Amino acid sequence: MKLPAFAYQRAESLDEAVSLLAEYGPDARVLGGGQSLLPVMALRMSNPGSLIDITRAKDLQGHAFRAAEGLVVSAAVTARRLETDPETIRRHPLVAACLAQVGHVEIRTRGTVCGSIAHADPAAEAPALLLALNGSVRVAGADRRRRIAAKDFFLGPYLTALEDGEVVAGIELPLLSDTAGWAIRETARRSGDFALAGVIALLDTDADGRCTDARIAVFGLAGTPRRATAAEMILTGQPLDDDVLTEAAQHAFDDIDLIGDLHGSVTYRRRTGIRLVERSLIDARARRAQSEVESPYA
Amino acid sequence: MRDAHEPMPVSLNVNGRAETAWTTPRTTLADFLRHELGLTGTHLGCEHGVCGACTVRLDGAPVRSCLTLAVQAEDRTVDTVEGLAEKGGTESVLHPLQEKFWKHQALQCGFCTPGFLLAALAAVEENPHLSRDEVRERLSGNICRCTGYQPIVDAVVEYAAEARGEQS
Numbered sequence: 001m002k003l004p005a006f007a008y009q010r011a012e013s014l015d016e017a018v019s020l021l022a023e024y025g026p027d028a029r030v031l032g033g034g035q036s037l038l039p040v041m042a043l044r045m046s047n048p049g050s051l052i053d054i055t056r057a058k059d060l061q062g063h064a065f066r067a068a069e070g071l072v073v074s075a076a077v078t079a080r081r082l083e084t085d086p087e088t089i090r091r092h093p094l095v096a097a098c099l100a101q102v103g104h105v106e107i108r109t110r111g112t113v114c115g116s117i118a119h120a121d122p123a124a125e126a127p128a129l130l131l132a133l134n135g136s137v138r139v140a141g142a143d144r145r146r147r148i149a150a151k152d153f154f155l156g157p158y159l160t161a162l163e164d165g166e167v168v169a170g171i172e173l174p175l176l177s178d179t180a181g182w183a184i185r186e187t188a189r190r191s192g193d194f195a196l197a198g199v200i201a202l203l204d205t206d207a208d209g210r211c212t213d214a215r216i217a218v219f220g221l222a223g224t225p226r227r228a229t230a231a232e233m234i235l236t237g238q239p240l241d242d243d244v245l246t247e248a249a250q251h252a253f254d255d256i257d258l259i260g261d262l263h264g265s266v267t268y269r270r271r272t273g274i275r276l277v278e279r280s281l282i283d284a285r286a287r288r289a290q291s292e293v294e295s296p297y298a
Numbered sequence: 299m300r301d302a303h304e305p306m307p308v309s310l311n312v313n314g315r316a317e318t319a320w321t322t323p324r325t326t327l328a329d330f331l332r333h334e335l336g337l338t339g340t341h342l343g344c345e346h347g348v349c350g351a352c353t354v355r356l357d358g359a360p361v362r363s364c365l366t367l368a369v370q371a372e373d374r375t376v377d378t379v380e381g382l383a384e385k386g387g388t389e390s391v392l393h394p395l396q397e398k399f400w401k402h403q404a405l406q407c408g409f410c411t412p413g414f415l416l417a418a419l420a421a422v423e424e425n426p427h428l429s430r431d432e433v434r435e436r437l438s439g440n441i442c443r444c445t446g447y448q449p450i451v452d453a454v455v456e457y458a459a460e461a462r463g464e465q466s
Binding site: 001002003004005006007008010031034035038039042043049050051053055080103104105106107109110190191192 | 301302303306322323324326329345346347350353356359360361362364365366367369370417420421435436438439
């Protein structure tokens, strides 16, 4: 359908976006690339009175690698820009690999990484990536700036810890150790569809081959992206042989309430999720082993 | 704040020509091209970003014109299917990719064709060394409801080979 009518204003800066949002109240929404918000409006699931377009805000355009925070991505940066950025591919390849799974090229060309996080679709890659990396969201409001940790940000389907009047200004994606192995896998009916089940896995080990860091973020399986903490605990401290990976995968959803819908039942999602976790762990372990031989940072 | 029903001017470059027209904020780039500029070659299928029929190039990159507001295209460069064929004296000359679609009969009803052409052109320009599988992946955002995908992929693969300077 055609979009419902709305008032429109371009914000030239983050400060202007925040003050416009305060001026126009809870009926106003922030417009980034529009690849989530505009379809939702076309389908009349949302009908904001006004849109504040931040895509041209001068101070929201860039991304940078910082020693403390890692890869810092401002709100107007598109998925395609990061996915194809040579420095991101070299220094934070997991970010590029995850973003390459978002929708189609045409969507990634306009869609922003921060917009996907603010939209908080439980089946989207960017929120799960933020969660897997223990990242944070930089939030600007009328009275204060704050950082929200990924684990506190996603409250439910399309529901976040953002309060009225707050704008996502950027995100922080901490870097991985040189030796960490990682993987992303997802199952979808067609290329570019939202995942019916998706997994981002990270593994690191000490010199003896024992797991020092295990992180598993799942998406498309529950009401928010979730960490498979039961599986992470099984892996930590253990040698990463096949039996351990399989056992971890079997317990991945012990403390996660899976959702079923017309695209896939709870049983389907559990079985698919377990298999995806197992395969992702095998992939991450293989990449961990490769990094011993040849560091991508060399 | 621009009121919802208050038209505002949008200036942009379409197919090499500077254009200005007035429109309301809710107007998508697709409707702006079709209704304000009369460029009806850009087709609207689903109007929520799923089908790819409305694909145009914005500053060279492929985008959904149904998920881009006209006001967001201000000062930018848009390429549509109308810009592909060279306008000669009495008849126009098809773009080489359009020639390949013609040769391989890569269209049946033709509704999805403009979107496929623009998406494929951007893909081959970015990487002329696309494999057949990569062509399929790049065109996965475009739906052909006649399901004529094989000849479309054939046409793009052959166009990419020519773009690389190989004989077909």
